[in-house]
Amino acid sequence: MTDPRFWKFIKWLLIIVLAVFLISGRLSNRISITDFSTMAKAVTEATDLTPMQEADNQMLKRLYGLDSSLYDGVLLYYPTTNMGAEELLLVKMADTSQAAEVQAAMENRLATQKKSFDGYGAEQTAMLEKSILKVRGNYALFISAEDPVKVRQAFDRNY
Amino acid sequence: MAFSTISFLFAFLPAALILYRIVPERARAVILILISLVFYAWGDVRHLPVLLFSMVFNYVAGLELGLLKQKGAKRRAKYAMMLAVAVNLFLLGYYKYTGFFAGSLARMFGRAPSSSVMPLPIGISFFTFSAISYILDIYLERARYSRDFVQVAAYICMFPKLISGPIVQYKDMKGRFTAPKMTMSNFLAGTQKFVVGLFKKVLLADALGAAFAGISALDGMAAATAWLGMIFYSLQLFFDFAGYSDMAIGLAQILGFPIDKNFDYPYISDGIADFWRRWHISLGRWFRDYVYIPLGGNRCSTGRQILNLLVVWLLTGLWHGAAWTFVFWGIWHGGLLILERFALKNLRELIPKAVRIAVTVLLVFIGWVFFFSPSMGSALLWIRQMFGGAGLGIWNGATGYFLRTNLITLIAAVICCGPNLGRTVTNLSYQKGRFGVIISVAVYIVLFLCCISYIVGSSYNSFLYFQF
Structure with missing residues (x-):
């Protein structure tokens, strides 16, 4: 292949592939530059925190198996009593490669809670059923509350 | 992957060195490319296509440029060089500067800048500058273009310098990937x-x-x-x-x-x-x-x-x-x-x-x-x-x-x-x-x-x- 026109053709083909890759990536891969404190304020203001208490890193490890020092920001509110199912976890990841791990931790916690209330806690089970787990770019949200949609909306608005 | 982590020091590096050592010298550049791609993908595999694109595109652009130079088509060679450099800079600018310029423009017109940006592929500033060096060294006749994809790819992606440099110029590395020698000294x-x-x-x-x-x-x-x-x-x-x-x-x-x-x-x-x-x-x-x-x-x-x-x-x-x-x-x-x-x-x-x-x-x-x-x-x-x-x-x-x-x-x-x-x-x-x-x-x-x-x-x- 000593004809430069052949390589010019391949070059343009590659540029088209790049354009398609960038456009598709632009639609799905964006990360948020919103401060963790701003996001945390927005989501906590969108729900009633009375039945919950703020957790420390030890509790985060116990309930989710996550280490807060590995993330840009973590906020966890968990039920004040064993009979509560209200919970809020917000994580800002240091990079998006942590998303799978955080999502798995949230799914495990949800499954554990559902199992705990299965058969006797109808209200709690209903609350957990409508809970929202959302991973978007570098943020992850898990909310189990009376009106989780409000929290998700606050999350999306500030993302 | 960073050099100062246990996984790099005690898993990746020994495995990479053993593999690199046991293969024949002529195959080492191929092994170097493979281990460099694993090294890059270890942190976040989603940006691997950006690096792969840079390797393939610059190889192709270098071939076109080199052949045009060989034929004495100076003006076409100049345009080919400009386009290749522009594509490299566009890729860098797209990931690194879009948010900055869009945010500055939004503020200038009194609008709130977007709160979301594209995540930056790690090392993009370093491997893009290496790639531009390859193109410009061919254009400035400091080095000859390579018909061997392995030579160009290994130069752009070799893992020691991939993420944070040094930004080695192609003219200083040309030909070194043919049969690299590992010596005790x-x-x-x-x-x-x-x-x-x-x-x-x-x-x-x-x-x-x-x-x-x-x-x-x-x-x-x-x-x-x-x-x-x-x-x-x-x-x-x-x-x-x-x-x-x-x-x-x-x-x-x-x-x-x-x-x-x-x-x-x-x-x-x-x-x-x-x-x-x-x-x-x-x-x-x-x-x-x-x-x-x-x-x-x-x-x-x-x-x-x-x-x-x-x-x-x-x-x-x-x-x-x-x-x-x-x-x-x-x-x-x-x-x-x-x-x-x-x-x-x-x-x-x-x-x-x-x-x-x-x-x-x-x-x-x-x-x-x-x-x-x-x-x-x-x-x-x-x-x-x-x-x-x-x-x-x-x-x-x-x-x-x-x-x-x-x-x-x-x-x-x-x-x-x-x-x-x-x-x-x-x-x-x-x-x-x-x-x-x-x-x-x-x-x-x-x-x-x-x-x-x-x-x-x-x-x-x-x-x-x-x-x-």
């Missing part, structure tokens, strides 16, 4: 450099970084605390980046690719020009060879030289980051260089060398305030606090606390900024015969073990230059 010298780099990163930079983070978290600072914070960051940045460079150069040497040093004791420079001959040498050379000299360099009028310098330093600032603080930092260095070269040319020699070093270090350190600050406002606030602007006096309890708790690190860092310690170790190794060698090897082993115990006992600290 390269292995030992490379390992020595790697351990020194690990020491700089893990035992000095991370400790200085923790001290700087503590000071940054204060609501207000006494003047001396602000100065101390600036010194901690300046030393952290040097040991972090120089440490990474040493590790990268050491690894490359182990694999059979000797690379020039990237730092040469920059904090003993006696002028800004001297500083830039010693700090991030490969980047300085890149801008000199591909921007400054093509613009006319020194062989033009004084006015044009000043313009050339300003262009180079504006680009150097922007290369480091998409923020006005980096733009200012670039212009700060450019302005100081212009002043030094044209206005203070004769005055310089009248000033004692020790004073020249002190003034240079002071000016460079003040520049780093803009480098570490998230905005121009916070940089100016920090500088104001250095002169008592916080109203907390010159010295308070926090100053004493941060100085006391970091004094040993600070003294060690200052000593390591100069060449004396390194010279002593080298003299010990080479002048005291076999006994000296044994002592010297023991020192490096102890240093390595200290680094490992520190890594195991602390959480991971990324490299500062990864963000660029």
